[in-house]
Amino acid sequence: MNAEISIFGVFTPSLLLCAPVAYLLAAGIKQMLGAVGFYRLVWHRQLFNFAMFVCLLGAIEILLSKVLP
Numbered sequence: 769m770n771a772e773i774s775i776f777g778v779f780t781p782s783l784l785l786c787a788p789v790a791y792l793l794a795a796g797i798k799q800m801l802g803a804v805g806f807y808r809l810v811w812h813r814q815l816f817n818f819a820m821f822v823c824l825l826g827a828i829e830i831l832l833s834k835v836l837p
Contacts, residue, residue, distance in 0.1 A: 771833055782832055783825075790825040797824075 772779040798817055801807060810816045 783829060786825055786828045786832060790821055790828050793824050793828075794821040 771782045773782055773785060774780075794817065797820065807813050807816075
């Protein structure tokens with residue numbers, strides 16, 4: 769998480785740019801899981817959704833740190 773991305777000369781933390789991407793991915797996965805009926809097996813839906821968002825955010829951050837020097 770030490771990578772910073774320069775946007776028109778302004779250095780922004782990579783986590784700030786990964787969060788919206790992770791949110792959109794989580795929203796899409798949430799729609800698919802709801803359509804399949806997966807949430808019948810989940811005890812706490814909001815907690816599961818938050819944990820899924822955090823896992824996606826961490827995975828995107830790790831992948832981005834491998835790509836950026």
